[in-house]
Amino acid sequence: MTARPIDVESPPARDAHKLTWRAKLRRDRSLLLMNLPMLLLVLAFWWVPALGNVIAFQDYNPYTGGILESPVIGFTNFALLLQDPQFLRAMLNTLSITAFQLVFYFPVPIMLALLLHSIVSARLRAFVQGVVYMPYFFSWVLVVAIFQQMFGGAGLLAQLLRERGHEGVDWMTNSDTFILLITTQTIWKDAGWGAIIFLAALSTIDPNLYEAAAVDGARRWRRLWHITLPGLRPVIVLLLILRLGDALNVGFEQFMLQRSAVGSGASEVFDTFVYWSGLRTGDLGYGAAAGLFKGLVGLLLILAANRVAHALGERGVYSRS
């Protein structure tokens, strides 16, 4: 560890442009070395696979040639996709699940945050907060297992109903109510965690505003309407836009895990389609095309959403820091 005076006199940010790249390489070699492990992982599991997407344009056969030798067939795979009723079903399911969750899941964390914020006793609030965050740390397998034990055909609810002489119900295998089931699961698992960001926003609202409103005669609900909600507005708008940008990502494990119980008609989404059409039937090029389609549309949606966020004066998530 010898002192290197050049670093002291010229910290990276200030006159970086004056140095040649060799000098910069020399100066920053330890930083680059630190970056190396991450860079290697990103190269191996992001860049190379991202480039490997060329198989979407090939009649890919891993045995007789691989990426280099397989014949290029252009957009045939994509054309086939758009005629594939299974694929269209997956697209429709994905979009309707997003829409449904936007209406029935999105407001829940906000309401939960308002409720938590309104608890006066600090200890009680901390306790309830701790409890509602917890399921976020459970895996989907676990959540599905727990729901099965509660709402399945042999579950607690059916058991209690039978004891009272009613007929047992099985919510876990009913494809008509599947969208309701997964939304309930999402609320149970994620709503508490989702409330954190709104709680943070609530804590930044200036208490003087409340006092001024109270002096002016605004009671509880009016203060909620005229101060709290406008205070939350930027965060709500931002998250709403981002959710729209993320419309194609409805989760994956939740659907894979329950696919056999409710059938593919109700539970097929983009990601499960990629898995089944590509890996399970072995048509890798076709599956990759479906995955690439989803990735590119998703990318466009995210960029568009971020642009809208910026246009509305929000920070967006992918802004340059």
Next chain:
Amino acid sequence: MTTLTSRPGRRPARLAPWEERPSPAGQLGKGTVVTLIVLAVLGPLYTIVLTSLSPAATVNRAGGLVLVPDGITLEAYRQIFSDTVVSRAVLVSTGVTLAGTLISTGVSVLGAYSLSRPGSFLHRPLLFSILLMFVFFPGIIPVYLMVSGLGLKDSYWSLILPTAVSAFNVVVLRSFFMNIPGEVLDSARIDGAGEWRILWRIVLPMSKAVTAVVAMFYAVGYWNAWFNAMLYIDDTRRWPLALILRQYVVDSNPLPAATAGVTGDAPPTLAIKMAIVVIAVLPALIIYPFVQRHFTKGVIVGAVKG
């Protein structure tokens, strides 16, 4: 939104002078809702833990999950841990979680620190390569081909390497590191410290909380991971707990005979199923209280500042 660093969600515990007391009806309503929410989370856990601890007779009499305790036995747990399949899965999950968390946290801290110095050599393209991970996922199939191409199928590395770097965690760490005043780092540099020593002696001790939270996120991720294992691990002897959970608890299938131990070929009893669920939940519950108070600090700063 820099004020977010001050503990979010906190406010003075007493009512402000101008605030009116809640009406009894309002209080009752709010109390009911809060109680229901807490019950919705803790209720299932309660009955699952209780069932896993109940003797077979109690479970049979209840005809399912046990709501009222009637004797406690560790029989289900004893069976699980004498059963080679489940106890091996617990070992696999534990090993993968420990190794993975160590690798992920180390790689992320190093990477995030190297990216926290704007103007350094290749800073922009390297940062860009991380930020791209946010907006585009290469797709399941190319990643799968890469993993099998590297010969990682049926190897524990396939459970760690493909998901070892989380762009989100790197960005969280990076924005925390960037908030450390430059003067502190400069003074260390004047005293002759190199980047490694600065990171180890100054930056990390100042970022214990956020590093702990990131490590916990990685740990929970590895413990819970199901998808990687489903894709890459065919050899049932190398299954992590998540796959056992799926096979044995969700689908109620007996475990594959070739690897089955004592309870392997018998249909799983409810108490054993629930004991597996409890084991799967346990680690998250144990670490959780220790890092919970750091959540908001670490996570939201990173999430909002990007």
